[in-house]
Amino acid sequence: MSAPDFLVHGRTDTVGVVVVEGIKKGQPLTGWVMDGDRTIKIKSINAIPLGHKIALKDISKGATILKYGHDIGKAVSRIFKGGHVHVQNVKTKRW
Helix, strand or coil: CCCCCEEECCCCCCEEEECCCCECCCCEEEEEECCCCEEEEEECCCCECCCCEEECCCECCCCEEEECCEEEEEECCCECCCCEECCCCEECCCC
16 A cells, blocks of 8 residues: 555544645545554545645534544534535534
């Protein structure tokens, strides 16, 4: 396998973390799912910066976002598979 474009830790994660620079809208991406050592393919629907998250599936408004197997917040708007997941569409549940 060549170097992945994004990493996913757990099978239940709803987002992966982009690990390369320059992800462009419409770009086909390969991700490595560490839990189970498998690869997945997703087409980005947004440009996504290094270190930011990509949606692994459609995420409905109000749904919990899982990263590294942990709840990292909730979607404040619908996020489509391959979309940029960041502060514009995810908020903490703490307040």
